[in-house]
Amino acid sequence: MFGYTMDEVGNIMVMQGFSGLSLFSVLLLMALGLAIIFGQMGVINMAHGEFMMVGAYTAVFMSKLAVKYEMVNSYFVFAIIAAFILAFLIGYLVEYLLIRHLYKRPLDTLLATWGLSLVMQQTFRSSFGAKEVSAELPEWLLGSFKPTADIDIPINGVFVMVLALVVTLGVYFFMFRSRGGLRVRATVQNRVMASAVGINTQKVDRLTFALGCGIAGVSGAAFTTISSTGPTTGSLYIVDSFMVVVFGGAASLMGTIASAFGIAQAQSILQFFMTSSMGKVATLMTIVIILMMRPEGLFASKVRR
Amino acid sequence: MSSSDRRQFIKKASVLVGVSLALGLSMATGSASAADFPTAAVSTTGLAVTDKTVTVGILHSATGTMAISETGSIQAEKLAIAQINEMGGVLGRKIEVVQEDGASDWPTFAEKSKKLLESDKVAAVFGCWTSASRKAALPVFEKDNGLLFYPTFYEGLEQSKNVFYTGQEATQQILAGLDWITKEKKAKTFYLIGSDYIWPRTSMKIARKHIEQHLGGKVVGEEYVALGDTQFGSVINKIKLKKPDVIYAAVVGGSNVAWFKQLNAAGLNSKKQTMLTISVTEDEVLGIGGENLEGFYSAMKYFQTLKNPNNDKFVAEFKKAYGENAVIGDVTQAAYLGPWLWKAAVERAGSFDVDKVVVALPGYEMTTAPEGYVKVDANHHLLSKLRIGKWRKDGQADVVYESGLINPDPFPKGYQ
Numbered sequence: 001m002f003g004y005t006m007d008e009v010g011n012i013m014v015m016q017g018f019s020g021l022s023l024f025s026v027l028l029l030m031a032l033g034l035a036i037i038f039g040q041m042g043v044i045n046m047a048h049g050e051f052m053m054v055g056a057y058t059a060v061f062m063s064k065l066a067v068k069y070e071m072v073n074s075y076f077v078f079a080i081i082a083a084f085i086l087a088f089l090i091g092y093l094v095e096y097l098l099i100r101h102l103y104k105r106p107l108d109t110l111l112a113t114w115g116l117s118l119v120m121q122q123t124f125r126s127s128f129g130a131k132e133v134s135a136e137l138p139e140w141l142l143g144s145f146k147p148t149a150d151i152d153i154p155i156n157g158v159f160v161m162v163l164a165l166v167v168t169l170g171v172y173f174f175m176f177r178s179r180g181g182l183r184v185r186a187t188v189q190n191r192v193m194a195s196a197v198g199i200n201t202q203k204v205d206r207l208t209f210a211l212g213c214g215i216a217g218v219s220g221a222a223f224t225t226i227s228s229t230g231p232t233t234g235s236l237y238i239v240d241s242f243m244v245v246v247f248g249g250a251a252s253l254m255g256t257i258a259s260a261f262g263i264a265q266a267q268s269i270l271q272f273f274m275t276s277s278m279g280k281v282a283t284l285m286t287i288v289i290i291l292m293m294r295p296e297g298l299f300a301s302k303v304r305r
Numbered sequence: 306m307s308s309s310d311r312r313q314f315i316k317k318a319s320v321l322v323g324v325s326l327a328l329g330l331s332m333a334t335g336s337a338s339a340a341d342f343p344t345a346a347v348s349t350t351g352l353a354v355t356d357k358t359v360t361v362g363i364l365h366s367a368t369g370t371m372a373i374s375e376t377g378s379i380q381a382e383k384l385a386i387a388q389i390n391e392m393g394g395v396l397g398r399k400i401e402v403v404q405e406d407g408a409s410d411w412p413t414f415a416e417k418s419k420k421l422l423e424s425d426k427v428a429a430v431f432g433c434w435t436s437a438s439r440k441a442a443l444p445v446f447e448k449d450n451g452l453l454f455y456p457t458f459y460e461g462l463e464q465s466k467n468v469f470y471t472g473q474e475a476t477q478q479i480l481a482g483l484d485w486i487t488k489e490k491k492a493k494t495f496y497l498i499g500s501d502y503i504w505p506r507t508s509m510k511i512a513r514k515h516i517e518q519h520l521g522g523k524v525v526g527e528e529y530v531a532l533g534d535t536q537f538g539s540v541i542n543k544i545k546l547k548k549p550d551v552i553y554a555a556v557v558g559g560s561n562v563a564w565f566k567q568l569n570a571a572g573l574n575s576k577k578q579t580m581l582t583i584s585v586t587e588d589e590v591l592g593i594g595g596e597n598l599e600g601f602y603s604a605m606k607y608f609q610t611l612k613n614p615n616n617d618k619f620v621a622e623f624k625k626a627y628g629e630n631a632v633i634g635d636v637t638q639a640a641y642l643g644p645w646l647w648k649a650a651v652e653r654a655g656s657f658d659v660d661k662v663v664v665a666l667p668g669y670e671m672t673t674a675p676e677g678y679v680k681v682d683a684n685h686h687l688l689s690k691l692r693i694g695k696w697r698k699d700g701q702a703d704v705v706y707e708s709g710l711i712n713p714d715p716f717p718k719g720y721q
Contacts, residue, residue: 004546012546015571019538026536122368130372132562132592142596144572152545152572157538226570227535228562228592232370236533236559271539276530277501279539 011150016272022157024264025164026226028257030237031244032171033216035256038245040188041208042106043099046113048241049234050120051213054090055083055220056135056229057128063135073138080163080221087217092210099209100202117234124231132230141225156225163222167215168257174211175253184208188251247287249297259298263287339397347396348657350450353426359398359657361386361647362405362421364432364442369409370558375434377588377633378456378640379404382431384626385644395648396657403427411441418442422449428657429454431643434636436460436504443468452659454643457636458583458606460507461715466663469646470686472639473606474715475508478583480515481691481708482604483553486581487520489706492550494525498540498564499555499584501529508555508583511720518719525549530556535563541571554582561589565597575600581693586634587700595700605635607676608694608702619675632700638675646671646681678710686713 030052037045045051059079066075098116102109141159144152175181186194187204195201220234227233248259266286271279291297344356353360363382365375386400394400403425405417414433421427422445429452433439436459446453446467453468461474486492495516499505509527516522525547528540544552556564561584568574580601587609590598609620609632619641624631646666651657654665667683680688688710694702 008546012542015545016539016542019542022538023536125368125372130367130376131588132373132559134562134592134594137594137596142570144570146572154567154570154572156566156570223535226563226566228559230373230559230592232373233559235370236535267536268539272543275528276534276537276540280531280534 007150011148014151015153016268018153018157020265020268022154022161023268024261025157025161026223027240027244027260027264029160029164029167029219029222030241031248031256031260032167033212033214033219034241035212035245035248035253036171036215037209037212038242039250039252039256040184041205041212042250043103043209044106044110044113045212046110046238047094047117047120047234048216049236049238050117050124051087051091051216051234052220052223052237053120053124053229053231053234054087054213055080055217055222056224056233057124057133058083058086058217059221059224060128060133060135060229063137067136072136073140076138076141079135080218083217083221084214087220088210088214091213092206094213095206095209100205103205117238121231121234128231130231132228132233134229135224137225159225160222163218167218171215171253180207243284243287247291247297249299252297252299255297255299262298342396342655347655348428350658350660351426352428352657352659354398354428354657357398358401359395360401360403360425360427361644362403362425362427362430362432364405364407364414364417364421364430365434366409366438367404367406371407371409371434371438373558373592374588374636375407377637378432378434380627380631381456381623381633381637381641382644384623385641387626388622389644389648395651396655400644405432407432407438411435411437414438415441415445418445418451418453419449422446422451428452428651428659429647429662431456431640431647433457437502439463439468450659452647452662454647456640456643458639460504461717462507462721464684464686464715466685467659468685469643469666469681470713470715471642471646472636473689473691474686474713475511476714476717476720477606477686477689477691477711478604479508479511481711482581482583482693483512483515483520485693485706485708486551486579486602487516487522490550490579492522492579494523494547494549494551496526496528496544496547496549496552497524497554498526498528498530498544498552500532500557500560502532505529505555505557505584509553511717512553514720530560530564532558532560534560537564537567538571541568541573544573545571550579552578552580554580555584556582557584561585562592565593565601569597585696586636587632587702588634588637590696590700591632595696595698598696598700599698601696602705603694603696603702604691605694606689606691607633607635607638608692608704609633610694610701611676611692611704613675613677615673615677616675642671642674642679642687645673680710682713684713684715686715688712 034048037043062079066072144154183199183204187201244260248255267283270282348354365379366372390399407414431454433455434457455470456472458472458478497509513524583604585603649669650662650666654661667681669681671679691708692704693706695705696702
């Protein structure tokens with residue numbers, strides 16, 4: 001086939017399938033935090049990428065400590081937990097100082113969070129320097145699995161995949177199987193009614209926003225294994241994150257998952273058969289066309305308006 | 306005299322000798338006093354020159370995306386200026402600096418150039434990094450007859466009376482590198498990959514022509530990734546399918562880091578794959594991580610590990626100024642040349658007037674550059690050598706090849 005042996009084609013298909021799945025988990029991890037903040041709360045959080053970088057810089061900082069205390073092989077798990085906690089706390093603070101004053105003016109959240117993203121970028125730059133940094137990765141995160149001689153499965157890809165699964169399950173259980181999630185969903189569906197039955201909606205808002213930021217922090221920490229960490233790296237993720245959430249149908253978590261999967265597969269296949277940038281263009285075109293036909297996104301929410 | 310006294314004495318005496326030697330030298334090298342060069346004579350076009358000072362501008366991005374790359378250039382230019390001032394300045398005048406921030410925004414570069422030239426009246430500007438920022442600022446420099454020293458290696462196809470290019474243009478960086486890797490690795494097939502904008506596209510065009518027409522090789526893939534793209538899975542699989550002898554890469558920014566990390570994770574490390582890149586300097590290695598680069602090659606005119614007295618001194622002083630962990634990449638070194646070349650030109654011209662300085666610089670041979678001997682060509686670019694560095698795990702490169710001096714050729718015939 002096209003001058004390649006069946007073996008070669010088979011191997012590439014396996015690796016290509018994996019890279020599609022790997023892209024899927026990257027997009028999912030990127031978008032989950034935003035799906036909660038934008039999808040559930042309706043806050044257009046332009047600083048989403050910067051919250052991811054909070055996590056990434058936490059990982060880098062922890063890696064420096066780990067090198068010092070010779071814990072390089074085990075620190076990464078702690079780094080991810082620390083990234084969650086730190087991003088959660090900063091998110092909590094931001095909600096308290098900034099976002100809660102703007103719930104009635106959703107478009108202003110766009111400007112306010114964009115401003116916040118600039119402030120955060122400059123903070124990273126002033127405290128960690130303008131140059132990109134890299135986290136010292138443990139040996140077990142480097143290199144690839146080789147099920148056969150010619151197939152390489154990147155370990156960091158597998159790691160991101162597992163983490164995406166864990167976070168998605170975590171979000172699912174929180175949102176649909178816990179009282180906290182019930183309160184969030186109640187507040188989203190009908191704020192007045194929720195507060196009438198005794199839910200402290202302000203507190204729910206604060207925790208929801210912080211949770212979204214925390215998840216962004218986790219994904220940021222995870223992405224230090226596959227891409228760069230710099231003051232403006234966060235801005236690389238923001239477009240893709242919004243694309244996944246909007247395409248999936250803003251208020252639906254299932255939609256986010258389905259849309260991440262669809263976009264990842266389309267992009268990965270198109271990029272294989274076309275050039276990389278053309279593949280991306282074609283994917284975006286498809287999304288635009290589908291959104292023109294279904295403005296609500298893939299999974300329209302069934303909220304009464 | 307006890308032996309310790311004697312030691313003391315010898316020490317003191319040698320310090321004295323050293324100091325007087327230094328004084329003598331500085332007089333001999335003609336750190337001329339300003340009195341020999343009356344202001345009215347050395348500046349006739351209203352530049353910011355007084356009896357004691359001369360003002361120059363530094364125009365780089367200290368904020369925004371490009372701050373990653375441009376910080377090193379700012380540091381190098383300031384170091385050079387500080388050193389020149391220590392030696393007595395230019396024509397007996399201390400250099401004062403007005404620093405402006407281009408903020409990674411190309412129209413801002415034009416606006417700040419205008420400010421530097423029209424209201425600060427600076428005698429020269431050291432600045433710009435991306436081609437886009439230079440292209441934005443160029444009309445301002447040409448209209449106001451300013452003088453720009455531009456440090457980055459770039460795609461060529463430009464030559465202006467008002468600009469000196471201290472980095473390499475594309476053919477200087479590309480041709481000798483391809484020649485070397487073809488000979489050294491017996492390479493026949495090449496996969497070209499770059500970020501999707503003017504510099505990689507122009508460079509790859511030149512590379513492809515050279516591979517196909519002069520080296521008898523074959524280009525089995527040419528690929529451009531969107532700026533800022535961080536997912537390379539599909540591209541890497543394509544490369545695995547094509548099995549090129551050499552990957553020739555010009556990926557930049559955040560994409561560059563993702564590219565190397567994912568390449569390594571997909572099992573394409575230097576043991577299995579030869580790669581020559583024209584977009585990795587010591588600065589980029591910080592973000593990419595030495596372990597992801599180990600064994601791959603970069604083609605640059607300068608590496609921090611170059612062994613020569615000029616460079617030893619430069620590296621030591623750079624680290625003294627900016628910390629032991631500071632690294633010096635190709636562009637940082639090229640930026641360092643800017644103020645020195647300007648000083649030499651002003652002294653040759655005996656004037657700060659741009660028209661006279663511009664005429665005085667071509668033909669100048671610089672022997673104190675950290676990269677070694679360079680000469681300013683009539684086309685305002687530098688004659689320089691190309692080096693191939695092989696990356697080590699610690700983020701430094703071993704220089705494995707050094708070309709002869711290469712003439713700059715910004716408008717290469719047969720490559721456009």
